[in-house]
Amino acid sequence: MTMRGSRFVSHPADEQPVIEGHEGAEYYDLMTAATRELLIERGFLEQAEIDAVVAKLEAPRAEWGALIVARAWLDIAFKTRLLADGVAAAAELGFSIKEAQLVVVENTANLHNLIVCTLCSCYPRSLLGQPPWWYISKTYRARAVREPRQVLKELGLEIPPDVELRVHDSNADMRYLVLPMRPDGTDELDEAALAALVTRDAMIGAALAGRESRQALGGDASGS
Amino acid sequence: MPRFSPGDRVHIEDLGKPGHIRIPWYVRHKDGAIERYCGSYPNPEDLAYARRGQPSVDLYRVRLRQIDLWPDYAGQAQDTLDIEVYDHWLSPAEGSS
Amino acid sequence: MSDVLRGYHDVGGRPAGPVERTVHPFLPWQKVSEAMRVALDTKSQLVTLDELRRCFESFGEDLYNTLGFYERRAEALTVLLDEKGLISRADIQDRMLAMAMAQGISVNFATRSIERLE
Numbered sequence: 001m002t003m004r005g006s007r008f009v010s011h012p013a014d015e016q017p018v019i020e021g022h023e024g025a026e027y028y029d030l031m032t033a034a035t036r037e038l039l040i041e042r043g044f045l046e047q048a049e050i051d052a053v054v055a056k057l058e059a060p061r062a063e064w065g066a067l068i069v070a071r072a073w074l075d076i077a078f079k080t081r082l083l084a085d086g087v088a089a090a091a092e093l094g095f096s097i098k099e100a101q102l103v104v105v106e107n108t109a110n111l112h113n114l115i116v117c118t119l120c121s122c123y124p125r126s127l128l129g130q131p132p133w134w135y136i137s138k139t140y141r142a143r144a145v146r147e148p149r150q151v152l153k154e155l156g157l158e159i160p161p162d163v164e165l166r167v168h169d170s171n172a173d174m175r176y177l178v179l180p181m182r183p184d185g186t187d188e189l190d191e192a193a194l195a196a197l198v199t200r201d202a203m204i205g206a207a208l209a210g211r212e213s214r215q216a217l218g219g220d221a222s223g224s
Numbered sequence: 225m226p227r228f229s230p231g232d233r234v235h236i237e238d239l240g241k242p243g244h245i246r247i248p249w250y251v252r253h254k255d256g257a258i259e260r261y262c263g264s265y266p267n268p269e270d271l272a273y274a275r276r277g278q279p280s281v282d283l284y285r286v287r288l289r290q291i292d293l294w295p296d297y298a299g300q301a302q303d304t305l306d307i308e309v310y311d312h313w314l315s316p317a318e319g320s321s
Numbered sequence: 322m323s324d325v326l327r328g329y330h331d332v333g334g335r336p337a338g339p340v341e342r343t344v345h346p347f348l349p350w351q352k353v354s355e356a357m358r359v360a361l362d363t364k365s366q367l368v369t370l371d372e373l374r375r376c377f378e379s380f381g382e383d384l385y386n387t388l389g390f391y392e393r394r395a396e397a398l399t400v401l402l403d404e405k406g407l408i409s410r411a412d413i414q415d416r417m418l419a420m421a422m423a424q425g426i427s428v429n430f431a432t433r434s435i436e437r438l439e
Contacts, residue, residue, distance in 0.1 A: 016269035026435040028395045030428065031351040034416035036353060037401065038408045044367070045360050053356035053363075085278075101262065113280065118333030120308050120374060121390060133345050136390045142337035150297045154340055164302040167290075169333065172246045173283055175266045240326055244375035248332040249327040272375035274405075294334065 060129040062200035065177060068127075069203065070194035072104075072128055072158060073182040079106075079132035086177060090127065097177040105168060106179040107205070112159050113178045114152065114205035116144035117170040124175040128200060135204060155206050178203050183210035227280050232258045233317035234286060236309055238261075243262035244272030247313050250304075255317045257290035259306055267310065335353035351391040358398050368401050376400045 017047050039045045066092055072079035082089035086102025103126055105113040116124065120138040134155075143151050148167050149159055159165050168176050180202040186194060201207035228234060230309055238252035246268050266277025290303040297303070361368040376397035377385060388396060400433045413432060421428045427436045 001263065002265060025348065025350070025389075025392070027428065027433045028354070028392050029348070029416050030420060030426075030435060031399065031413065032350040032354045032357075032395055034413050034420055035408065037400070037420075038412060038416055039357060039361075039402075042408065044407060045357065045364070049360045049364065050353060050356045053359045054352045057352055057359075059357060098341060100265065107369040116333075118250075119246065119330060130347050134340050134342050137341050138332055139337040140340045142332040143340065145305060146294055146334040147298060148303070151340055152228040155342075161300055163300075165299060166303070167305045168253075169248065171248060172268070172286070174262060174308055200242070242326055244371055244378060245331075248333045249331045263348070268371045271369055271371035274369070274372060277371075 033212065038079075047062060054137070057125075057130075060125060060127055062128050062198075062203065063195065064196035065128045065200070065203045066195040067191070068093060068095065068177070069179055069198045070191045072179055076193055079179070082179070095127055097124065097175075098122055100173045101178070102177055103168075103174045104179050105166070107181045109163075111164045112205065114144065114148055114165065114167050115170055115176045115178060116141060116167060118145055119171055120140070122170040122175060124177055127177070128203065131204075132200065144172055152206065153201070155201075157207055178205040180205075180209035184210070206218045226284075228258045228261070228284060228311075228314065228316075230258050233319075234258060234284075234309075235316045235317045236286065237313050237315055239313060241269065244269060247309060248307070250293060251288065251307055251309070252296075254288055254292055256286040256292075259285040259287045262308065265310075271318045281307055284311070285309075285316065286314070286321055328378050330378045345389075348391075351395075354391060354395045354398065358394070367405065367407065368398065373397045374400055376404075402419055 036045075036050065040047060068082065071093060072082050078089060078092070081092070082104050085105060086104045087097045087099075089104075090097050090102060107113055115123075116135075118141045121131060121141070123131040123135065125131070140151065145167055148165055152159055152165075171178050180198060182194070183197060186197065189197075198209045199207055202209045228255055233255060234257065235255050236247065236251050236253065239247075241274075259284065263283060264280040265283050267279075267281045268277065271277040285306050286309045288305050289308070290297045290305055291301055293305060358368050358373060359368075362370065364408045373394060374397075380397065380400055383395060384396065397408060401411055402413075403410045414428075417428050424432070425438055427438055428434075429436060
């Protein structure tokens, strides 16, 4: 462990590589088991309370967000309400968002939005579940604000030069959802079929909605 | 009444505070425009030390131009970045009324 | 203007390598660790998210850069429980040793790793 004097680093450390990952997960598995036993023994928590939160962590999924997007594509009045107040609009469809506010940002022919949290990994988990691993990686957190076009290119999405790319750093109390553009040729599709075109990555801004984007960028961190 | 309105030009301060801070280094000392007022929230700088974060502080989203953030920005001139900034980290930008 | 005090977690804009697209499962211990933190917060505001962040933003850059996302949070939870006098680090380590012995493994606290006994 470093000493207190090195809590803060300034410019010279910029050149340090930013890495992610550790092979010691077994240690934390054991530590978590020990902590759990002690918290229960001492009456700070009950097992049922822990189980209830685990269930809440496991329930949300990107498909919930996709349903919101599909509804917004079909219902202009709903879209207007969604852009004005994401939490209230999600509640209309039965989704209870636990984060303070959901800011929904709309992609257009002239504007593409991309979400990142540079300080940690803020994400609308109560709606979409756990973020993909690349989203919580330090490389994405470091680069998405400074070279977003390059990062998107690496993730397989090229933003045309005449389109404005807007990065949202999810650094404080808001959480973000990208409303992707509805793909061409989908006039005949119903809400469920439209929702199937919306991937988790499209709602982060790392992909477009549509059949060609069904191959998500890596999997999620949920193991499902 | 929030101190700033959408469109107001603002300067993001560097308060030089240690501890838990939600204003990233890369936006400090930069100018942008208020995108929206987000409401009032408990101060995370306080919450981080088991205090209640009161009084709560006004939060805004500020829009900055990427070319103002990074001198070597390799994207397009129209590219932007939106970020949340608490009121006490903001001042009116110089030259704005 | 003041000097820049930049936390090691404040990585926005730093040079870094290609975005990693590997997939890691959300492991059971990670869920339990997160759930304990959330349950303590919900039940009695004993451990808030901002406190947890403050812990991993101040427990040292080497550790921060070595650990993965959930490991950082698990480590920070231990620091916080100790700091608040709920459960001491020594008690957690003692319990880890007892559990390890029952499982036929040994714990190396210096390297934060598990070794299997032959």
